[in-house]
Amino acid sequence: MKEVQVEFEEQIEQLKSYLIAEDINSFREKFLELHVYEQSQVYLSLSKDERLRAYNFLSPNEMADTFEILEEEEESVEKYLEEMNPQYAANMLSEMYRDNAADMLNQLEPYTIKKYLSLMPKKDADGIKKLLKYEDDTAGSIMTTEYISIFANQTIQSAMAILKKKAPEAETIYYVYVVDATRKLVGVISLRDLIVHEDDEMISDIMGDRLISVNGNDDQRDVARTMQDYDFLAIPVVDDEERLIGIITVDDIMDVISDEAASDYSGLAGVDVEERSENPFVVASKRLPWLIILLFLGIGTSTLISNYEEMISKASILAVFISLITGTAGNAGTQSLAVAVRKLADNDENKRNFKKLIISEIASGLITGVVTGATIFLAVGIWKENFVLGSVIGIAMLVAITIANLAGSFIPILMERIGFDPAVASGPFITTLTDLTSVLIYFNIAALFMEYLV
Amino acid sequence: MKEVQVEFEEQIEQLKSYLIAEDINSFREKFLELHVYEQSQVYLSLSKDERLRAYNFLSPNEMADTFEILEEEEESVEKYLEEMNPQYAANMLSEMYRDNAADMLNQLEPYTIKKYLSLMPKKDADGIKKLLKYEDDTAGSIMTTEYISIFANQTIQSAMAILKKKAPEAETIYYVYVVDATRKLVGVISLRDLIVHEDDEMISDIMGDRLISVNGNDDQRDVARTMQDYDFLAIPVVDDEERLIGIITVDDIMDVISDEAASDYSGLAGVDVEERSENPFVVASKRLPWLIILLFLGIGTSTLISNYEEMISKASILAVFISLITGTAGNAGTQSLAVAVRKLADNDENKRNFKKLIISEIASGLITGVVTGATIFLAVGIWKENFVLGSVIGIAMLVAITIANLAGSFIPILMERIGFDPAVASGPFITTLTDLTSVLIYFNIAALFMEYLV
Numbered sequence: 074m075k076e077v078q079v080e081f082e083e084q085i086e087q088l089k090s091y092l093i094a095e096d097i098n099s100f101r102e103k104f105l106e107l108h109v110y111e112q113s114q115v116y117l118s119l120s121k122d123e124r125l126r127a128y129n130f131l132s133p134n135e136m137a138d139t140f141e142i143l144e145e146e147e148e149s150v151e152k153y154l155e156e157m158n159p160q161y162a163a164n165m166l167s168e169m170y171r172d173n174a175a176d177m178l179n180q181l182e183p184y185t186i187k188k189y190l191s192l193m194p195k196k197d198a199d200g201i202k203k204l205l206k207y208e209d210d211t212a213g214s215i216m217t218t219e220y221i222s223i224f225a226n227q228t229i230q231s232a233m234a235i236l237k238k239k240a241p242e243a244e245t246i247y248y249v250y251v252v253d254a255t256r257k258l259v260g261v262i263s264l265r266d267l268i269v270h271e272d273d274e275m276i277s278d279i280m281g282d283r284l285i286s287v288n289g290n291d292d293q294r295d296v297a298r299t300m301q302d303y304d305f306l307a308i309p310v311v312d313d314e315e316r317l318i319g320i321i322t323v324d325d326i327m328d329v330i331s332d333e334a335a336s337d338y339s340g341l342a343g344v345d346v347e348e349r350s351e352n353p354f355v356v357a358s359k360r361l362p363w364l365i366i367l368l369f370l371g372i373g374t375s376t377l378i379s380n381y382e383e384m385i386s387k388a389s390i391l392a393v394f395i396s397l398i399t400g401t402a403g404n405a406g407t408q409s410l411a412v413a414v415r416k417l418a419d420n421d422e423n424k425r426n427f428k429k430l431i432i433s434e435i436a437s438g439l440i441t442g443v444v445t446g447a448t449i450f451l452a453v454g455i456w457k458e459n460f461v462l463g464s465v466i467g468i469a470m471l472v473a474i475t476i477a478n479l480a481g482s483f484i485p486i487l488m489e490r491i492g493f494d495p496a497v498a499s500g501p502f503i504t505t506l507t508d509l510t511s512v513l514i515y516f517n518i519a520a521l522f523m524e525y526l527v
Numbered sequence: 528m529k530e531v532q533v534e535f536e537e538q539i540e541q542l543k544s545y546l547i548a549e550d551i552n553s554f555r556e557k558f559l560e561l562h563v564y565e566q567s568q569v570y571l572s573l574s575k576d577e578r579l580r581a582y583n584f585l586s587p588n589e590m591a592d593t594f595e596i597l598e599e600e601e602e603s604v605e606k607y608l609e610e611m612n613p614q615y616a617a618n619m620l621s622e623m624y625r626d627n628a629a630d631m632l633n634q635l636e637p638y639t640i641k642k643y644l645s646l647m648p649k650k651d652a653d654g655i656k657k658l659l660k661y662e663d664d665t666a667g668s669i670m671t672t673e674y675i676s677i678f679a680n681q682t683i684q685s686a687m688a689i690l691k692k693k694a695p696e697a698e699t700i701y702y703v704y705v706v707d708a709t710r711k712l713v714g715v716i717s718l719r720d721l722i723v724h725e726d727d728e729m730i731s732d733i734m735g736d737r738l739i740s741v742n743g744n745d746d747q748r749d750v751a752r753t754m755q756d757y758d759f760l761a762i763p764v765v766d767d768e769e770r771l772i773g774i775i776t777v778d779d780i781m782d783v784i785s786d787e788a789a790s791d792y793s794g795l796a797g798v799d800v801e802e803r804s805e806n807p808f809v810v811a812s813k814r815l816p817w818l819i820i821l822l823f824l825g826i827g828t829s830t831l832i833s834n835y836e837e838m839i840s841k842a843s844i845l846a847v848f849i850s851l852i853t854g855t856a857g858n859a860g861t862q863s864l865a866v867a868v869r870k871l872a873d874n875d876e877n878k879r880n881f882k883k884l885i886i887s888e889i890a891s892g893l894i895t896g897v898v899t900g901a902t903i904f905l906a907v908g909i910w911k912e913n914f915v916l917g918s919v920i921g922i923a924m925l926v927a928i929t930i931a932n933l934a935g936s937f938i939p940i941l942m943e944r945i946g947f948d949p950a951v952a953s954g955p956f957i958t959t960l961t962d963l964t965s966v967l968i969y970f971n972i973a974a975l976f977m978e979y980l981v
Contacts, residue, residue, distance in 0.1 A: 106737065107737070108737060108739070108757060110756050110757045110758070142756075142758075233722075236722065237722055237723055240719055240722060240723050241723070246718075246719055246722070247701055247718070247760075264701070264718060264722075265694055265700055268687075268690065268691055268694060268700070268718075269691055269694050269695070283560065283561070283562060285562070300781070301778075301781050301782065301785065302564050302596075303562060303564045304564070304596075304778040306701075306760060306777065323760065323777050323781070324755075324758040326781065327754070327755050327777070327780065327781060327784060328755065330781060330784045330785055330788070331755065331784055331788070334784070334785070334788030334789075334791075334792070335869070337788075337792060338788070338791060338792055338795065338865060338869070339865070341792065341795050341796060341865075341954070342795060342861050342862055342864070342865030342866075342954065343858060343861065343862055344861075344862035344865055344866060346865050346866055346868075346869040347869075348866065351883060351884075351887045353887055353890035353891035353893075353894055354891075354894060356887065356891040357891040357894035357895045357898070360859070360862050360891070360895055361895055361898055361899070363858070363862070364855065364858055364859060364862075364895060364899055365898075365899065365902060367854070367855065367858050368851070368855055368899060368902060368903060371850065371851040371854045371855060372851065372903075372906060372910075374850050374851065374854070375847050375848055375850070375851045378846065378847045378850065379844075379847045382843045382844065382846070382847060383843075385839065385843040385846045386840065386843035389836045389837075389839040389840035389843065389846075390833075390836065391846075392832065392836070392839045392843070392845075392846035392849065393829050393832045393833045393836060394829055395846065395849055395850055396825065396828050396829065396832065396849055396850060396853050396962050396966065397822070397825040397826065397828065397829045399850050399853075399854070400821070400825045400828070400853070400958065400959055400962055401818065401821065401822055401825060403857075403955075403958065404797060404817070404818055404821050404955040404958075404959070405814070405818060407796050407797065407798075407954060407955060408796055408797055408798035408814050408817070408818075408955075410796070411792060411793070411795075411796030411798055411800050412796075412798060412800055412802060414800075415789070415792070415800040415801075429805060430805075433805045433807055433810065436807035437807035437808075437810040437811040437814070439807075440807055440808060440811035441811045441814055441815055441818060444811070444815055444819075445815070445818055445819065445822060448819060448822060449822060449826075452826060456826075500795070500796065500861060500954055501857075501858040501861060501862075504854065504857065504858075504958065505854055505858070508850050508854055512850065
């Protein structure tokens with residue numbers, strides 16, 4: 074892959090030189106033979122001046138191919154569209170696959186969306202409008218309306234004729250959907266099946282009628298899981314009346330799986346890991362909100378410890394083990410949280426038995442607590458030659474870990490119940506929270522043994 | 528989806544009753560009309576006695592379809608194969624797609640693998656052996672050898688004839704690979720292109736010759752990224768001489784993306800989030816190793832604090848803020864770690880500029896440190912009416928956060944350099960480590976101001 078990389082850098086430089094020299098033919102020849110992903114990489118490396126030239130060298134239709142791949146560079150899209158002639162931009166958007174065009178428009182201001190839609194052919198504008206109404210992260214928001222549908226009472230030959238005709242604009246031709254007169258989905262057939270059967274067979278005889286479809290309002294995460302389970306390349310999307318309204322293709326599902334994973338990972342770390350900026354001020358401004366919120370939660374813990382200051386001044390050894398107990402409980406809570414968040418992400422009802430999950434977490438908290446507590450009892454007892462202190466630390470550890478496991482599993486469940494994304498109940502949040510409970514547990518247990526500790 | 532679920536439960540019960548009643552015809556009729564994913568779900572819900580009956584009712588070929596989907600239930604595969612007649616198991620494995628058969632065999636003991644391979648047709652055994660030699664997580668380990676290849680000097684018509692013949696056993700027919708006489712990959716063509724062109728056109732005229740391929744030894748994570756970038760449904764795998772040795776299909780790539788995400792998430796939480804057991808002893812035994820390792824790291828921090836016990840007994844107020852400083856630095860370190868791990872997972876060289884990353888992390892650490900430090904300076908100064916104490920906490924916070932950011936970005940980079948998976952430099956590890964550095968920083972700064980604090 075390395076060699077390809079170097080060669081590609083050279084190609085980019087060459088393309089830029091064609092742009093600057095206004096050598097339209099050479100530019101078009103070399104640019105258009107690239108894969109669209111590579112075209113998009115070239116485009117992203119151009120300066121504004123070079124991009125303006127590129128718009129003159131490429132038709133809206135050609136530019137559309139490049140733009141299909143750009144959706145993830147969200148922040149720049151608005152800038153790119155603005156620098157184009159509005160009619161050129163509208164033409165380009167109307168030439169794109171509608172799901173991608175809708176994704177792109179969704180990043181703009183409402184009046185800008187309206188402007189572009191009004192400059193498009195009505196058919197395309199209407200198709201895109203249908204997709205714009207779906208909320209983020211739903212099946213509807215990632216589906217495309219450019220699929221191929223046929224009727225059951227056709228022969229394979231006539232279906233193949235439709236397929237050949239629609240192939241250039243359909244997003245996939247590998248599945249063909251069978252609908253009835255009311256557009257209700259009644260069957261599905263793969264191109265593989267069309268090819269291996271004889272031309273004069275009827276669609277109704279060979280189509281699959283065990284339909285797996287999703288609703289436009291379903292969560293995209295559930296759609297991704299269904300497609301992974303069934304190894305589909307595309308899945309049909311229906312409305313509440315079971316009418317076919319679109320399809321979702323596997324390339325979009327790969328992006329969903331990646332995005333959801335990044336979002337879970339971000340939640341656990343209390344930071345947006347997709348942050349692309351390297352400007353430290355931008356980076357800091359994105360991380361500070363979480364840090365400051367957690368700082369104030371942490372001040373709560375300090376206030377609590379502050380109540381035990383007299384105890385500490387009498388037995389300063391107690392201060393030595395605060396961070397050990399809060400740290401270990403935090404680690405246990407993070408483990409429990411991560412497992413709970415992943416179980417919640419599963420739409421398999423059997424795995425979503427919350428009562429069982431919480432009981433299992435309390436039980437495993439008790440077991441890990443007993444082992445960890447016994448270990449630290451011995452370690453502290455031997456180290457400080459003080460088994461009373463060892464007992465205090467050991468018991469506090471046992472209780473703190475059990476509570477941390479309970480909190481780690483209960484909080485994401487609670488968040489989901491009240492309608493939040495459980496993944497946002499992040500690692501830093503749970504460690505800061507268990508700091509508070511652990512300190513409370515620790516000093517209360519220490520108070521019981523105070524006469525032996527001083 | 529709910530309704531389908533309920534209906535499916537009923538179907539499972541019905542199928543079980545056919546098995547018990549030895550009603551082979553009804554069982555076969557209902558079972559074989561299910562999607563293979565559903566077949567696998569039925570299979571997994573059977574008791575041992577029911578499974579033994581199922582083996583008698585279904586041919587090895589039919590059972591192979593069900594088994595294609597089972598790969599993730601790794602622990603049970605050995606048990607299932609053992610309860611089958613060995614010849615039946617070998618026949619079933621030889622009927623599976625070779626990548627799946629190899630995945631399954633890879634979970635068994637070497638002598639068991641040998642036994643099954645010796646019972647298979649030689650052609651299948653040889654094909655599977657080729658895949659078994661690849662290491663886990665490489666392109667070779669997830670590729671299949673069941674692809675369709677043609678020559679450049681064929682017409683579309685003759686290519687379509689090959690395709691129709693090979694369609695039943697090929698894992699995908701949507702891409703056809705063009706090779707020369709030495710099996711070197713020279714082109715690729717999609718079924719879409721084959722269909723829209725005329726029958727008498729030559730493959731050499733319409734094939735794409737900008738080849739994107741991967742090497743059998745490439746990391747599966749890099750393969751996944753390439754397939755996502757290019758929106759491929761399959762990618763060719765070549766050996767060091769550029770000869771075609773297999774293909775990787777998108778269904779396997781979806782699993783790679785999920786598995787890699789789960790593994791990163793697990794690393795950040797210090798727990799295997801794919802743990803399926805609900806037995807608290809099993810759960811605890813998997814979580815304890817990390818907890819105990821971190822516990823001993825934490826004892827290091829306690830030992831350190833222990834050195835400052837005299838300071839604490841003089842100014843017990845110092846103990847109040849230990850957990851605030853270690854907690855906040857831990858949060859900052861976790862943020863920095865998560866961003867670094869994600870950047871390392873990117874195989875785009877431009878994003879892997881480590882020097883720039885570390886400098887950016889130190890700079891953003893300084894900025895977040897200044898803001899957080901100033902906040903806590905004011906909060907503590909006002910709360911405790913003691914701005915000297917506020918200064919100690921504020922300055923310690925600033926330094927501890929900067930060091931935490933440095934450690935969070937440096938440690939995963941170091942781990943990758945020395946050949947470990949950076950994702951394993953987990954969140955709990957970094958928080959426990961920053962506990963240590965923060966305590967050191969805090970007490971050393973406090974020592975400078977000690978005369979004003981007592």
